[in-house]
Amino acid sequence: MSDSDADRTIRPETSGLNSEDPEEPESDVTESTGETVTLRIFRYDPEVESKQDAGFDTFRIPTHEGMTILDALIEARDEQDPSLTFRHSCRQGVCGSDALFINGSQRLGCKTQVSELKEPIQIEPLPHHPVVKDLVVDMDSFYERMRAVEPYFDPDDPPPDELTERYQSRENREDVKLSTRCIWCGACTSSCTIASNEDVYLGPAAINKGYRFYADEREGEDRAEERLEILQEHDGVWRCQTQFSCTNVCPQDIPLTEHIQQIKRDATKADLRFW
Amino acid sequence: MTDRRSRFESGSIAWFLQRVTAVVLLFTLGFHFLWLHFVNHAAEVTLWGSALRMDRFVYFIMIVVFLVTAAYHGLNGIYNALLNHGLSGRRRTVVFWLLTIAGTVLVIQGIRIAVAMAGVIS
């Protein structure tokens, strides 16, 4: 593409999509209210000369009741600029693909209502990751840290026979319940100042994942001890500064800080125990 | 991501001590401010007045506890702040020892002052 800067502000009139006549019934249940929302979207494309200098494009998108940021982005891409790039899959807050930096905070595009935000809504890629193109970031360092905590069920003893189910007590299920909600979207780790340096800190998502198995009694005491070790290596829980950013941004409402603090307390008790 | 640590390199002890010293400092720093600014005014400090305070054994002990906990809490705080910014490897070792030496000098000098003050009254 070789748009000039002026061309990069695209207005809905040119798209000719929405009828301005409110009388005319539409088949779509999410009916347009005839209002528009202004989005400022971060653009960067190393393969297109005019977009090698990162900047913002302004889009005006016709809104409807219940419109999410992801809906607006899809509208912008499908009707106005097909080169606009972002990740999304399930569109319902389960896959964790569309964590974005929206008006200064990490949010899932599909769980954020356009009507809740102050305009112009500024949409940027997830901070603390290299930008690949537009809103797409390279999340390798995030996944690597998730893998570092060995995020799989790994019991001390195999079940007595292969077909035995491993039951978990109701109480223990409650302990791990919230931690299992994680969808690996990376919002928390992106929000953490310390985790911005991958060599310094595992980050909240990885620690929460470690906590999920550490707190699971079915794994056994030996494995729990190993998990505590993994979680407090020099880049582990001790780097948490209780900024609460992770807990504030988590789209799944996981009490991340609480889980990290629990690991700190348990590790301290284990290390101070001399009997 | 790194090899296993020993119990004594553990972050847990440092983390715990930072909290313990915090609790001690809540009392000692609070007392220090009340006593030396609100009860006795800083502008009216004389060596004789300081010596009279330091001559009391309980006060002497408290001031030394204050000094030691403040030095640990403050320098460990600096160390943590630097670790959070990515200090690692050889530079981390150098900074650790520099801070340890600075803390030791601070505590020794502080105790020398306290002893000198207490020695005025004899």
Next chain:
Amino acid sequence: MGAPYDRGLIEDFGRFRYFSAGMWAWVLHKVTGWVLIGYLFAHIAVLSTAIPAASDPEAIAAGTDLYTRTIQGLEGIFLVRVLEVGLLAAAVFHMTNGIRLLLVDLGIGLEREAEGFYVSVAVTAVITVLSIPVFLPPEVVPW
């Protein structure tokens, strides 16, 4: 594919308008911590004048020893008095927010940490204002 784009430090420091209570608490705790440890070193340096002064009992009795002169000289400087108010504010915030952090470490009231920060700021403000007459010389305090 071309090089990925690194947006650098703007992501941390260009965003202060959007900081939450927990972030502000962290920033202020750190700043006040640096102030306090810096002051501790300066304080010990000034008090070190007691060591040479202690060997001159006549000067001590007359109140003209090095230690007394140094401290009263410093206290005579208006800027020093103002900085002392700032020091008190730093100490009080570090202590009240420190209590908040201790509670967080004990797992108490994590869902109300933001209110804890606002309380820390309010307590600091009140104590600082109330202490101004104590720190500043009487002739400059209008009440």
